[in-house]
Amino acid sequence: MAAIFGDHAVLQRGQPIAIWGKAPAGSVVTVQLNGESVLATADGGGKWRARLPAMAAGGPYALSVGANGGTSTVNDIMIGDVFLCGGQSNMELPMAQATNAAMDVAFSASPLIRFVNIPRDSSAVRLDDFKTVPQWQVAGAQTTGQASAVCYHMARALQRRYEVPVGFVNASWGGSTIQSWISGASMRKMAGYAQALDVVDQYAADAAAGMRAEEVRQQAWWETADPQARAQRAWAGKAFDDSAWPVMQPAGRWNESGIGALSTHRGVAWFRTTVELTAQQAAAVTHLLLGQVATADTTWVNGVRVGANTNWWTGREYAVPRGVLTPGRNVVAVRVLGDDQGGGLVSPAGQRALRTADGARIALPLRWKYQVGSQLSATQPPTPWEAPTSLGTLYNGMIAPLQGYAFKLAAWYQGEANAGAAREYRTLLPLLFDDWRQTFAQPDLPFLVAQLTSFGAVSTTPGRSAWAELRQAQSAAVRNDPHAGLAVTFDFGDRSDIHPSQKAIVGQRLARAARAVAYGEKITPGGPEAVSASRSGEDVVIRFANTNGGLRTYSSDTAIGFEVCEQDACRYARATAEGDTVRLPGAATVRASKVRYGWSDAPFINLFSMDDLPASGFELDLN
The missing domain is CATH 3.40.50.1110 (SGNH hydrolase)
Structure with a gap:
């Protein structure tokens, strides 16, 4: 079974x-x-x-x-x-x-x-x-x-x-x-996903071929988003001379590092480090561990791209293909794209290591070379087979x-x-x-x-x-x-x-x-839902369905969280509940075009049905 x-x-x-x-x-x-x-x-x-x-x-x-x-x-x-x-x-x-x-x-x-x-x-x-x-x-x-x-x-x-x-x-x-x-078949109905879905299919058939196809896709995006990306691609290579780069010990977002060039930087920064391996170690390593990276990274080992991720909360664990690591000097290079709060290798240094097939860890150095890259406000595309943004x-x-x-x-x-x-x-x-x-x-x-x-x-x-x-x-x-x-x-x-x-x-x-x-009971499935907003003289009247006996407000005789907008310019509006409607006195100005309620990431609201279900937030055109 x-x-x-x-x-x-x-x-x-x-x-x-x-x-x-x-x-x-x-x-x-x-x-x-x-x-x-x-x-x-x-x-x-x-x-x-x-x-x-x-x-x-x-x-x-x-x-x-x-x-x-x-x-x-x-x-x-x-x-x-x-x-x-x-x-x-x-x-x-x-x-x-x-x-x-x-x-x-x-x-x-x-x-x-x-x-x-x-x-x-x-x-x-x-x-x-x-x-x-x-x-x-x-x-x-x-x-x-x-x-x-x-x-x-x-x-x-x-x-x-x-x-x-x-x-x-x-x-x-x-x-x-x-x-x-x-499913991939259904996602192909959406515009803009065909190339990434093709890469997933390639990866499913041949992981190495999929990795190469994704590197091409990502590099094309980078060269469109960042004018310096083509030239900076050399910074990922093993032979690149980083001797002039400054050194830091990553331990959080770079805007908290105290380094002037990074304190207000919003964009790209590169990090490089070297690790010496014996022949036995080089043959035994299977994964590179970097801990969390804020916000997105692309990572290379000896110039070979081993992975990329766009979720700051996800610990990086990249498979290193056999033969990439060699006895002696090896180079790990990480391109980081930060956000408004900066970026960087944010986990404690102890989480950055090479892991062998038997679970042993070879620590990476505490100190890394770094170089500030382009100022850039963009979102790196996720690797299309990497959960949770796959x-x-x-x-x-x-x-x-x-x-x-x-x-x-x-x-x-x-x-x-x-x-x-x-x-x-x-x-x-x-x-x-x-x-x-x-x-x-x-x-x-x-x-x-x-x-x-x-x-x-x-x-x-x-x-x-x-x-x-x-x-x-x-x-x-x-x-x-x-x-x-x-x-x-x-x-x-x-x-x-x-x-x-x-x-x-x-x-x-x-x-x-x-x-x-699902069970067909003759009840409303939830609470109040705005169905129309219209002018009534100088007022705006919003009609609700599913009020389950009428609307009521808590802790006030007025409803809070309502807005009236003239195109994209909105202002808060006084509102009172009346049966199955909410009235916004004086809101029906000539240029008023829409009304909103609870329009905030964390709104304060107090409009409920008679049986204690909250009215849903909404944006409605004003008729």
């Missing part, structure tokens, strides 16, 4: 149940579950797939597969509702780190709630099965702490309401972009192997890594919906989206907000999909922590959306 079928698994009720795996070519395979038995035949490659009839909720059962006189059995199988939960770190955050974890985990035991965390795997090749076998677990004091907190709270709320077994599959990766979770590789390794498993719904909590690209996200999120629905052959698979929370700088004047724009993109994708629901979360965010620990509220709001979208 495929790796996803294990002890304690939950299979989706009310839908035909697909079971698949591998057996000797031509084998007749017998699959048995809950009194039902079906046959399948392994194809020439040994793959087989069987289809059991739909079943009602129940269990526990044994699932057995027999072929060629042998039988494999997994036990304690339940039939119920199965949820697929995906995204980045706020979906990944475990119950052990969530608010009230001690109590929630200690009293979580329930044979009717199960979960499985899909092991992290970024693959350039679409996988038929998981490389590492996922382990289904039953909720309890010793296990629940490992479960996705958001997904657990959603599942617990739905299990209590519908009183059937539930299981959730958590496939998430902190810091991941949405492009990582969409193209399709998390889909390949963590979603594709689930093809055939049936789900009641999918829950998605992601977007932080795509903030700043909201316009593209308006296309990418619906593309993800379509891609997963096609993968699982469930064209109406309900999708629940946890909207970005509140994080970052507060606003004292109206202005642009990358997070507000991303929230608007999420709202638009859900609004335009009849099988999607939205959970607004920014009233329970933490402006100083991108990972707010209050996950119970998020899970409960996703569960409410599920009741409407």
Whole structure:
């Protein structure tokens, strides 16, 4: 059987149940579950797939597969509702780190709630099965702490309401972009990705060829972005004479180094060091470790490009091809592209080393040569097979192997890594919906989206907000999909922590959306949503849907966070809630063109429905 079928698994009720795996070519395979038995035949490659009839909720059962006189059995199988939960770190955050974890985990035991965390795997090749076998677990004091907190709270709320077994599959990766979770075939529908996707395919077929193709792609970008890139490329070489370069001991961002030339530098800086190796050491080294680099780097060993990364929080670990290192002197060169806070090799020096096949480490020198490069405000393209900012590789390794498993719904909590690209996200999120629905052959698979929370700088004047724009993109994708629901979360965010620990509220709001979208209850899926803004004399009147009995404001008789704009010039506006509308007195000036609400990375808001759900932030044209 495929790796996803294990002890304690939950299979989706009310839908035909697909079971698949591998057996000797031509084998007749017998699959048995809950009194039902079906046959399948392994194809020439040994793959087989069987289809059991739909079943009602129940269990526990044994699932057995027999072929060629042998039988494999997994036990304690339940039939119920199965949820697929995906995204980045706020979906990944475990119950052990969530608010009230001690109590929630200690009293979580329930044979009717199960979960499985899909092991992290970024693959350039679409996988038929998981490389590492996922382990289904039953909720309890010793296990629940490992479960996705958001997904657990959603599942617990739905299990209590519908009183059937539930299981959730958590496939998430902190810091991941949405492009990582969409298949390469679907990503090719997007303009601008063909070349990078071609490189991923080359890398999948031949890693060395893929590396060379990526070096060409990256160098073309650099020569467009930086006029000095072509000449400075020589600085990566082993033979380059860096004797005139100054020396420093990297230990943080360069704007904190006290070096005048670097203190206000925004752009490129180069770092070089040498390491002496014996013949035995040179043959044994497999990886170069640099720790964290802010923000993006490209790294060479003896003039051979070994890797690049664009995520400052990711420790650099680059494979060094055999034969690149030699006995005697070896050179490591790193080109760093910083940001507004500077850049550099930011980890402690002890994290920079060469690692051998047996795990031994050869420390790199404490002091490095450096040279200030071009002033440059640009974003280096990510290496397209490197998670978490890859193209399709998390889909390949963590979603594709689930093809055939049936789900009641999918829950998605992601977007932080795509903030700043909201316009593209308006296309990418619906593309993800379509891609997963096609993968699982469930064209109406309900999708629940946890909207970005509140994080970052507060606003004292109206202005642009990358997070507000991303929230608007999420709202638009859900609004335009009849099988999607939205959970607004920014009233329970933490402006100083991108990972707010209050996950119970998020899970409960996703569960409410599920009741409407996936279970068909005649309730609103969420809270107030602005649907129109129009002039009424000298005032602007904004009409809301889903107010669930009317709008109300907390801690004031006015609603805060509203803005009226004349094109891109916005100002705060006084606002009062009246039934299902909000009125902005005197805001309907001749040049007023749009209105906004909660338009900030970390907005302060106080407009809620009568049943305590926050109004979603928005930007609306004024009619």
